Structure formats: C-alpha cells, structure tokens
Amino acid sequence: MPDTKPLLxxxxxxxxxETVRQAIARPSIYHRGAQFAELLSECNAGLQKLLGTACPVAMLAASGTGATEAAVANLLSPGDRILVINTGKFGARMGQIASxxxxxxxxxxxRPDQTADPDLLARFLHQVPFQALGIVYNETSTGVQQDLTRLGQVAADAGVLAIVDAVSIVGGAPIDMDENxxxxxxxxxxxxxxxxxxxAFVALSEQAQARAETCTNPRYYFDLPKALQALERGQTPYxxxxxxxxxxxxxxxxxxxxGMAQVFARHRALAHACRAAIRAMGLKLVPTDDAHASATVTAAWMPQNLDSSELVKRVLHSSSILISGGQDELKGRIFRIAHMGSCSVEDLTRTVSAVASALSDMDMPTEPIRAETAAVQAYREAIGQES
Amino acid sequence: MPDTKPLLxxxxxxxxxETVRQAIARPSIYHRGAQFAELLSECNAGLQKLLGTACPVAMLAASGTGATEAAVANLLSPGDRILVINTGKFGARMGQIASxxxxxxxxxxxRPDQTADPDLLARFLHQVPFQALGIVYNETSTGVQQDLTRLGQVAADAGVLAIVDAVSIVGGAPIDMDENxxxxxxxxxxxxxxxxxxxAFVALSEQAQARAETCTNPRYYFDLPKALQALERGQTPYxxxxxxxxxxxxxxxxxxxxGMAQVFARHRALAHACRAAIRAMGLKLVPTDDAHASATVTAAWMPQNLDSSELVKRVLHSSSILISGGQDELKGRIFRIAHMGSCSVEDLTRTVSAVASALSDMDMPTEPIRAETAAVQAYREAIGQES
Incomplete structure (x- = not known):
C-alpha cells in the first residue's frame, strides 16, 4: 500500500x-444483524462523548452538506424563519438549503474575522420570531470558531432551536451540546x-426530535425521526x-x-503553533482575535499582490504538501492550513516551513527556519500549559 | 486481515x-484536483458501459434509496403523477418516496411472481396522463426481473419518463438504457x-435532465442538475x-x-444453477416463469409450516453462510439466495448444500448432494450454452 502522499x-x-484504513478494508458485515447493532451502539456512544450529549446521533451515508440538509429540512417547515449567522461559505450554505x-x-x-455577539443575538431573537438559529461552529472558509457557550443558551431562552454545523471540528475541539x-x-x-x-451524522435534542415529528417538508432518505426509530433497534432505515x-x-x-482532553489540547496547541508561524512570516491572520481562531484550520491573508492559488501549487510541487487557498470571494486572497485529526507537530512544522519557502520564492522575504522555530516553540508552550 | 466470514x-x-478492499484502504485523495477528475471520468465511463448509455451518471454518497429519492424528486413535481409497477418492497418504496x-x-x-405486460402498460398510459413510470428492474424482495426491452419503449412512446431502480442488478445483467x-x-x-x-448513482437521459431543470421540489444535496454540472468539471457538488x-x-x-459478457453469463448461469438446486430440493420458486427470474437473487417458497427465519439461522450457524428470509408480508414464508458480484459456482454449491442440510434438520427431507449436483450440472450447461 503506498504511503500517504501528498500530505493532506x-x-x-x-x-x-493506517489502522483506520485497515478497519475500513475489512469484509463488509450485514447491517441487519447483532454485530452491526453493536457497532452502531458503540459508535453512537463514542460520538455522544465527543458531542457532550446524551441525545441520539443519526448516522447517514452522506457528506456534511447532506447532514446539514437533514437537520434543516427536519426542524423547519415552509414558512418558518431561521436566523443564520453568516461568517463564510458554510453559513451561506445552511441558509441556501433553508431557502x-x-x-x-x-x-x-x-465580517470574516468576527464572531457573533450573544447579547446582540438576544436582542435580535426577541424582536423577530424565529424558529431556529443557524450557527457554523467552525467556519472552514475563514478559520473562525464561534463561542457556543452562550449562543445556544440565548437561543434556548428565546425558544429558538440552535442548529450547529460542527462538520469541520467534531473530534478537534470540545462540544457541550447538552450543557450549551x-x-x-x-x-x-x-x-x-x-x-x-x-x-455524516446529526445529534438531535428532545426539542428537535419533537419538532422533526411535526415537520411538513417532503423528505424520505433524510427523515430523521425514522433514523432515530431505527437506531433504537440497532439499525439504520436504509x-x-x-x-x-x-x-x-x-x-x-x-x-x-x-485521551479526549489530550486530543483537544493537541489541536489547540497545533492551532497556536500555526498562528505563531504565520506571524513569524510577517503575515496577518484572518481572525483578528485569537480567541475566535479555529482549533482545526488557520486562515491567513496573502501578502499584497500575491495569489494564494500560486502558493498552493508551489507548496504541493516543492514539498508534496496540500494546503488550501480561499473560496468564493476570498479566492486567491487567503490561504488555509488545516491541522486536524491525526496531524502531528512534525506535519505542521514541515508545512509552515514549506509555505515560508514558497513565499520566499514568490518574492516575499520569509525565513523558513523562523517559521518552523516559532511553530515548535509555540506548540511546546501550549502543550506545557495544558499539562 | 481476517477472511470474509460469514460468506454473504x-x-x-x-x-x-480483496483488491477492491485494498483500493478502498488507500490514502484519500483530494476531491477538487486533477487526480479525482480522472478517477470520476474513468468511473463514469465504466458505469456507462454497464448501463448501456452515453448519458452522464451522477454519483452520490448515499444508499440506493437515496439515489431513488434523487431520481423521483428531480423528475417529478408536486401534482405530477407516477405509475409504479409494484412487484414488491422496492416498488412500494419508490411509490412511497413519490407520495x-x-x-x-x-x-x-x-403478484410477487409476475412481471408487467407491456401491452397492458400501453393501454394504461394512454388512458391516464402520467409524467413517469416507475420500474424496479430487479425486485430484490421476490427475485423477479422485469423485461425492460419493451417497457421503456412503451413509456417513451406515451411521452412518459421511465425511472428504473436497477440497484440490485447493475453489473449482474445487461442494461440497455439508451436502446430501451x-x-x-x-x-x-x-x-x-x-x-x-x-x-449510489443515477444516470439521466436528456429528457430527464430537461425535466430536472424545471422541477419545483425542494432539494439541495440531491439536486441532480447541480451534480451533472459539477461532473462536467470533473467534480461533485459536495x-x-x-x-x-x-x-x-x-x-x-x-x-x-x-469481460462484461462473461460476467453477465456467469450471473445467468449462477441463477440457473440456483433454481435447479431449489427444484432438486422439491421446493417452489417465487417467480413462476424462469423468464422472469432474477439473474442476481433467487427466491423460493418455504415448505408448509416451516419458517424461513429458522432456516437462515441454521444455515448461518452450521455453515457460516448468510442467506436472507422474506421481508414484510413474505417474512418467514420465503428464503432468498443472492448470487451476484464476485460470487462463484463454488460459493453457490456450498450454499445450496447448506440450505438442503438445514432443511433436512428441520424435518423436510432433502439430500444436500442432489441439490449440489443439480447446481453444478445446471451451471455447466448454462455456461456451455453461453460459450
């Protein structure tokens, strides 16, 4: 089996x-038997821990967008209203689905560098009758992470369902679904x-489950009440x-x-390290406040007159590392480095070093060694503080 | 890696x-790059051959039911009418989705042992204005295979779109989408x-593509025009x-x-062999006419007073082979043996032998060796005729 190449x-x-890939490559098991029921129950329990919830988690063969549609189409009916906190591409998508x-x-x-103010939200929600609030916990397109601790609370106090797209962060940062x-x-x-x-998957609160039962949207494959009924029997509907x-x-x-806490600490430290490296290159981060910077993806502005598509290409060709450019109106203007999942500090330092080298080649003077050192130091500091 | 156990x-x-499992276990590739575009294009071409079409094939992360919903929800709008040929569970499902x-x-x-008569269909379609005809090419729940050669033609002549669920047969029997x-x-x-x-996937004719463009159903993840636009760029929307x-x-x-012809011939021969073995056990097949018997799954009635759930359990425990019982109103009354994909004549003979043994243990006198011999002979005959 070939090695992971390029580094994603x-x-x-x-x-x-490797072990996950091996697990996927094992012979299929029958999905209407006891073995599958056990598998589903084990995964449900594991996801519940990551999501901080006792609520059931419906699993779907779909992308994150499919699961977002499932949530929106089951919790809102035609004529209902949703307030979508739009911080980028995925906030926009949730709204488009609702439309x-x-x-x-x-x-x-x-603004792409901002998060939503809970006090302002409270005022909004008391002025206009909304049935739901749409939040992208971690906006992948800008590297901005919302603070969920108060947003959900404010929505709940106003009797509004909080729908949270956590696609690019589940497993990389704590989620306290029930508490929040x-x-x-x-x-x-x-x-x-x-x-x-x-x-993909959707966890639903009791309120959300009740709403889904009375929802009038046409849906079959994404019928979440049906998925939750099947889950009780250790199955999926399809x-x-x-x-x-x-x-x-x-x-x-x-x-x-x-260790879940260690995994989250590693993600925080990697994000901290990535920001330090980018600052050491003399570049600006998209989130203006580190408190709102994502634990899983870091976005930075390109230097004036340089195109991030060119940077992405150079990093890929010189170092076999794939990073991202910007999307939609940010295309060419920002680049993004993701540091999530099995990512190590070595993966990150290799990446920031490659980015710095490529920028140098693009006539933006940076020193790869400074970026690398900044990353390593920041990572050590952050991990040290955690332990 | 453990062996395939039980035999499915x-x-x-x-x-x-094994080689397919290895391919799946390789490191992920980025879905917005040239490598993926090539992969998608190659798969599209391969599926087009299997489906007998030059039409584009939209690929979805979903089950077959998801893809069926995509087809129905993109080709029909509220107020439209569909005539569904209901030969079992999956015909019923297509109708439920439409509802x-x-x-x-x-x-x-x-009736579960019947197929639809094209002449009768022509009369139906001229009496009532339908926008679509729903056909399950291979009804998995009863092992009945429709004859598509005339059904599609009759629908086309009446200006009615033919929607074909071929989920349990693509790759196991010829489909001539364009010709039919x-x-x-x-x-x-x-x-x-x-x-x-x-x-899962859906191939769409030009007429179907045009209909999808004007369809008014709410859909996002299953928006097939969007999927086909993305396909032209070598991508998927999500x-x-x-x-x-x-x-x-x-x-x-x-x-x-x-060889595609050889694969189809092997499936036909396996089906022939399975039917011969079941007859050798003194049992009745669900399809009364071999011309309508499925190439990929064979269904047989249980002897009076015996429950197929018990048979399924015994075959699993004695021989580590998983066969199926009946679904819904056929639960307990029929059993089903699938012989598709990588299935060999050895897999099939092992299975019919195990079924015969289990039936003997359930006080239905059968001789495993007779079932096995009948299967082997019938397979050889059928393969001989093909070559």
Missing part, C-alpha cells in the same frame, strides 16, 4: 491513519475524525456505509487511547 | 474482493458491483465518498478483465 493539510479530506425549502432566511452577516442547549449538531467523517468522506462505520469505531478508539 | 449470499452487502413529495401515485399491483429509452437508471455499490455500501469511488474503479477493472 487541507480541511478535509484529512490523513486517514430551497421555503424557509424564510435572515442573514446575520458577520444546542438542538442539532452536525458532523462528518473526513475532518478531525480521521476517516474518508461518506459518513443500507448504511458499514465499512466507514467500522472505520469510525477504530477512530473513536484512537481518540480514547490518546 | 444476501442481496447486499455482498462479498468485496412524500406530493406526487400522485397509481399502483400497478403485480430509459430516462433514469439508479444503481448502488453494495450489490453486483462488489463494493461496500455508501455509493464532498464525494472518494475511497469508495477508488474501489469502484477497481471493481470496474475486474469486470473489464473478466
């Missing part, structure tokens, strides 16, 4: 560890969970992606072995 | 060959295509199940190496 430092798909279903969408447009009173939390396999793409679920069990074992 | 002789998931979308469903209820004037053909990975579940698509390429290579 993009926000999904991420590197899939398709005849749900009224109000955008709370945030979140109603739907959406995740997918190919990000911090270290799996190939094709598996044939599930069995092999990916076997891989998920292995990935959850890995998280357990490293 | 159920209509999905089926045995995944959820406010599409009027007329059932053409067939079919408009949507739906397939999935975990059947005759020898892959784990999680990947993150695809990359590793399963890598597995698909390998499975398509295997089909090419064996």
């Amino acid at each position: 430092m993009i926000p999904g798909p991420t590197t899939v560890p 398709r279903y005849g749900i009224g969408v109000t955008w709370w447009q945030c 009173r979140l109603d739907a939390v959406i995740g997918a396999s190919q990000k911090a969970l270290m799996l190939p793409p094709g598996l 044939t599930p992606p069995v092999n990916l679920i076997c891989g998920l069990r292995e990935a959850l074992h890995m998280v357990e072995q490293e | 002789m159920i209509p999905g998931p089926t045995t995944v060959p 959820r979308y406010g599409i009027g469903v007329t059932w053409w209820q067939c 004037r079919l408009d949507a053909v739906i397939g999935a990975s975990q059947k005759a295509l020898m892959l784990p579940p999680g990947l 993150t695809p199940p990359v590793n399963l698509i890598c597995g698909l390429r390998e499975a398509l290579h295997m089909v090419e190496q064996e």
Whole structure:
C-alpha cells in the first residue's frame, strides 16, 4: 500500500491513519444483524462523548452538506424563519438549503474575522420570531470558531432551536451540546475524525426530535425521526456505509487511547503553533482575535499582490504538501492550513516551513527556519500549559 | 486481515474482493484536483458501459434509496403523477418516496411472481396522463426481473419518463438504457458491483435532465442538475465518498478483465444453477416463469409450516453462510439466495448444500448432494450454452 502522499493539510479530506484504513478494508458485515447493532451502539456512544450529549446521533451515508440538509429540512417547515449567522461559505450554505425549502432566511452577516455577539443575538431573537438559529461552529472558509457557550443558551431562552454545523471540528475541539442547549449538531467523517468522506451524522435534542415529528417538508432518505426509530433497534432505515462505520469505531478508539482532553489540547496547541508561524512570516491572520481562531484550520491573508492559488501549487510541487487557498470571494486572497485529526507537530512544522519557502520564492522575504522555530516553540508552550 | 466470514449470499452487502478492499484502504485523495477528475471520468465511463448509455451518471454518497429519492424528486413535481409497477418492497418504496413529495401515485399491483405486460402498460398510459413510470428492474424482495426491452419503449412512446431502480442488478445483467429509452437508471455499490455500501448513482437521459431543470421540489444535496454540472468539471457538488469511488474503479477493472459478457453469463448461469438446486430440493420458486427470474437473487417458497427465519439461522450457524428470509408480508414464508458480484459456482454449491442440510434438520427431507449436483450440472450447461 503506498504511503500517504501528498500530505493532506487541507480541511478535509484529512490523513486517514493506517489502522483506520485497515478497519475500513475489512469484509463488509450485514447491517441487519447483532454485530452491526453493536457497532452502531458503540459508535453512537463514542460520538455522544465527543458531542457532550446524551441525545441520539443519526448516522447517514452522506457528506456534511447532506447532514446539514437533514437537520434543516427536519426542524423547519415552509414558512418558518431561521436566523443564520453568516461568517463564510458554510453559513451561506445552511441558509441556501433553508431557502430551497421555503424557509424564510435572515442573514446575520458577520465580517470574516468576527464572531457573533450573544447579547446582540438576544436582542435580535426577541424582536423577530424565529424558529431556529443557524450557527457554523467552525467556519472552514475563514478559520473562525464561534463561542457556543452562550449562543445556544440565548437561543434556548428565546425558544429558538440552535442548529450547529460542527462538520469541520467534531473530534478537534470540545462540544457541550447538552450543557450549551444546542438542538442539532452536525458532523462528518473526513475532518478531525480521521476517516474518508461518506459518513455524516446529526445529534438531535428532545426539542428537535419533537419538532422533526411535526415537520411538513417532503423528505424520505433524510427523515430523521425514522433514523432515530431505527437506531433504537440497532439499525439504520436504509443500507448504511458499514465499512466507514467500522472505520469510525477504530477512530473513536484512537481518540480514547490518546485521551479526549489530550486530543483537544493537541489541536489547540497545533492551532497556536500555526498562528505563531504565520506571524513569524510577517503575515496577518484572518481572525483578528485569537480567541475566535479555529482549533482545526488557520486562515491567513496573502501578502499584497500575491495569489494564494500560486502558493498552493508551489507548496504541493516543492514539498508534496496540500494546503488550501480561499473560496468564493476570498479566492486567491487567503490561504488555509488545516491541522486536524491525526496531524502531528512534525506535519505542521514541515508545512509552515514549506509555505515560508514558497513565499520566499514568490518574492516575499520569509525565513523558513523562523517559521518552523516559532511553530515548535509555540506548540511546546501550549502543550506545557495544558499539562 | 481476517477472511470474509460469514460468506454473504444476501442481496447486499455482498462479498468485496480483496483488491477492491485494498483500493478502498488507500490514502484519500483530494476531491477538487486533477487526480479525482480522472478517477470520476474513468468511473463514469465504466458505469456507462454497464448501463448501456452515453448519458452522464451522477454519483452520490448515499444508499440506493437515496439515489431513488434523487431520481423521483428531480423528475417529478408536486401534482405530477407516477405509475409504479409494484412487484414488491422496492416498488412500494419508490411509490412511497413519490407520495412524500406530493406526487400522485397509481399502483400497478403485480403478484410477487409476475412481471408487467407491456401491452397492458400501453393501454394504461394512454388512458391516464402520467409524467413517469416507475420500474424496479430487479425486485430484490421476490427475485423477479422485469423485461425492460419493451417497457421503456412503451413509456417513451406515451411521452412518459421511465425511472428504473436497477440497484440490485447493475453489473449482474445487461442494461440497455439508451436502446430501451430509459430516462433514469439508479444503481448502488453494495450489490453486483462488489463494493461496500455508501455509493449510489443515477444516470439521466436528456429528457430527464430537461425535466430536472424545471422541477419545483425542494432539494439541495440531491439536486441532480447541480451534480451533472459539477461532473462536467470533473467534480461533485459536495464532498464525494472518494475511497469508495477508488474501489469502484477497481471493481470496474475486474469486470473489464473478466469481460462484461462473461460476467453477465456467469450471473445467468449462477441463477440457473440456483433454481435447479431449489427444484432438486422439491421446493417452489417465487417467480413462476424462469423468464422472469432474477439473474442476481433467487427466491423460493418455504415448505408448509416451516419458517424461513429458522432456516437462515441454521444455515448461518452450521455453515457460516448468510442467506436472507422474506421481508414484510413474505417474512418467514420465503428464503432468498443472492448470487451476484464476485460470487462463484463454488460459493453457490456450498450454499445450496447448506440450505438442503438445514432443511433436512428441520424435518423436510432433502439430500444436500442432489441439490449440489443439480447446481453444478445446471451451471455447466448454462455456461456451455453461453460459450
């Protein structure tokens, strides 16, 4: 089997560890038997720990977008209204999905470097009757991480369901679904969970489950009440992606072995290290406040007149490392380094060093060794503080 | 890596060959790059050969049911009417999906052992204005295979779109989508295509593509026009199940190496052999006419007063072979043996022998050796006739 090449430092798909790949390659098991029921139950329990919830988690053969549609289409009916905190591409997507279903969408447009203010949210929610609030916990397109601790609470106090897209962060940072009173939390396999793409999931609170029961949108494959009924019997309504679920069990074992707190600490430290390296290169981060910087993906502005697409190409060709450029209106203007899942500090230092070299070649004077050193030091400091 | 155990002789998931499992276990590739575009294009071409079409094939991370919903929800709008040839569980499912979308469903209820008469269909379609005809090419729940050669033609002549669920037969029997004037053909990975579940697809005719453009149903993840636009750029709109698509390429290579005609001949011969063995046991097949018997799954009635759930259990415990019982109203009354994908005549003879033994133990006198011999002879005859 060939080695992982190039090194994937993009926000999904991420590197899939060897043991997870082996688990996926094992012969399929029958999805209507006791063996599968046990697998599903084990994975459900593992995801519940990562999501900080006692709520059931519906698993779907789908991408994260499919699971987001499932959440939106089950919790809102035509004529309902959703307030979407729009911090980038994935906030926009949640709103677009809602629009398709005849749900009224109000955008709370945030600058790409900002997060939503809970006090302002409270005022919004008391002025206009919304049925749901859409939050992208970790906006992959800008590297901005929302502070969920108060947003869910404010929504719950206003009787509004909080729908959280946590696709690019489940497994990389704590989520306290129950404590933060979140109603739907959406995740997918190919990000911090270290799996190939094709598996996504939605955890639903009791309120969300009740709403889904009365929802009038047409849906069949994404019928979440049906998925939760099947889950009680240890099944899924339709044939599930069995092999990916076997891989998920292995990935959850890995998280357990490293320790959930340690996994989150490693992600925080990697993010800290990545920011330090980028600052050492003399570049500006997209999130202006480190408190809002993502634990799993770091976005930085390109120097004036340089195109990030060119940077991505150079890093790939010189070092066989894949990083990301910007999307949509940020195309060419920012670059993004993801540091999630099985990512190590060595992977990160290799990456920042390659980025610095490529920038030098593009006539932006940077010293790879400074970026690398800054990353290593920052990582050590952060990990030291954690332990 | 452990061996395939038990032997899966159920209509999905089926045995995944070692090389396909290895292909799936390789490191993920980025889904927005040239390497993926090449993979997608190669798989599209391979599926087009199997489906007998020059039409594009949209690939989805979903089960076959998800792809069926995609076809129905993109080709029919609320208020439209579909005539569903209902020969069992999966015909019923297509109708249920349509109902959820406010599409009027007329059932053409067939007995489980019957196929639809094209002349009768022509009369139906001229009396009532339907927008679509729903056909399950291979009804997995009863082992009945429709004759598509005239059904699609009759529908096309009446200006009605033919939607064909071919989930449990793509790769196991010829499909002539273009010649038979079919408009949507739906397939999935975990059947005759020898892959784990999680990947499904829909091929759309030009008429179907045009209809999808004007369809008013709410949909986002299953928006097929968007999928076909992305396909032209060598992409999918949302993150695809990359590793399963890598597995698909390998499975398509295997089909090419064996020869498509040879693969279909092997399936026909296995089906012939399975029927011969069941008759040798003194049992009755569900399809009364061999011309309508499925190439990929054979269904037989249980002897009076014996329960097929018990048979399934005994075969599993005595021989580590998994066969299927009946579903819904056929539960307990029929058993089903699937012989698709990488299935060999040895797999089949082991299975019929185990079934005969188990029936003997259940006080139905059968001789395993007779069943086995009948299978081997019938297989040789059939393969001999083919070559």
